Amino acid sequence: MMFNGLKARSSLGLKSNFNPSYSLIIYKIIFKKKFHSTIPKNLNSNFDTQHFVEELEQNGFTSKQSQTAVKIFTDSINDSFKIFGSNLITKEKLSKLSYQQKVDFAKLKSELQTTDRSEFNKIKNEYEYLKDDLEKVRIKLKEEINRSLSSVRLDLNLEKGRIREESSIHDLKIKETDTRIDQEISNIKMQIDSVKTQVMQWLIGVCTGTFALVLAYVRLMT
Structure with missing residues (x-):
């Protein structure tokens, strides 16, 4: 140029x-x-x-x-x-520009730090809030579990008592049945003994009659 x-x-x-x-x-x-x-x-x-x-x-x-x-x-x-x-x-302008950039940078840094601090506090508060909620849920869940366990234990105890009661009733019925069976067996034995006596009496009578007929027949033949 x-x-x-x-x-x-x-x-x-x-x-x-x-x-x-x-x-x-x-x-x-x-x-x-x-x-x-x-x-x-x-x-x-x-x-x-x-x-x-x-x-x-x-x-x-x-x-x-x-x-x-x-x-x-x-x-x-x-x-x-x-x-x-x-x-x-x-x-001079470069110095002013550099100073202005430093001021802007410091301001931006301060704003970022303030924002970061605010965000950190916000996150911390949310964390504490969630922590409290979790603690409340944990306590409530523990109470529900204890209540459920107590109810289950009560139901089990009631069921055990009912089973014991039914078992006692069954045992009593079994004993009554055994006693009745023993009585029936005794009655049957007595009936059998009576029948045996009657049969023996009948056989003795038959034998005696038969022997008398034989003797009479012999006498007639002689």
């Missing part, structure tokens, strides 16, 4: 027979110089214009051409520095 500006401005102050190769000579002379890495406010503080004029004259320029070229070059560079510098932030 500066080189194009240099060629444009050269047509204003140099002769019409200005050789284009002069622009290349000027370019080489300019860029073989060592410039500082920092940007100066203007070119004159870091650029030896007299030495530059002398080098141009040594390369075939007239004194007027050399001075005009140096003026065009310095004006172009200074304009470029002004344009470039206007786009740069000053140290």
Whole structure:
């Protein structure tokens, strides 16, 4: 951009027979110089214009051409520095911006810490609330279990008593049945003995009658 500006401005102050190769000579002379890495406010503080004029004259320029070229070059560079510098932030603005960023960061950090602390307290309160609820549920569940166990124990005791009572009744009925069976057996035995006596009496009578008939028959035959 500066080189194009240099060629444009050269047509204003140099002769019409200005050789284009002069622009290349000027370019080489300019860029073989060592410039500082920092940007100066203007070119004159870091650029030896007299030495530059002398080098141009040594390369075939007239004194007027050399001075005009140096003026065009310095004006172009200074304009470029002004344009470039206007786009740069000053140290004071940079410090203010840095300070503002630090303030914003501190504010953001404080807000985040406050938010984190608030969220932590909220979570802690919810945890304590849930803990209390769980403790209440645990106590209630324990009471329900104890109540259920007591009811089950009572039912078991009642069932055991009922079973014992029924067992006693069954035992009594069994004893009564055994006694009745024994009585029936005794009665049957007595009946059998009576029948035996009657049968024996009947047999004795039959035998006696038979023996009498035999004796009578024998007597008749004799």
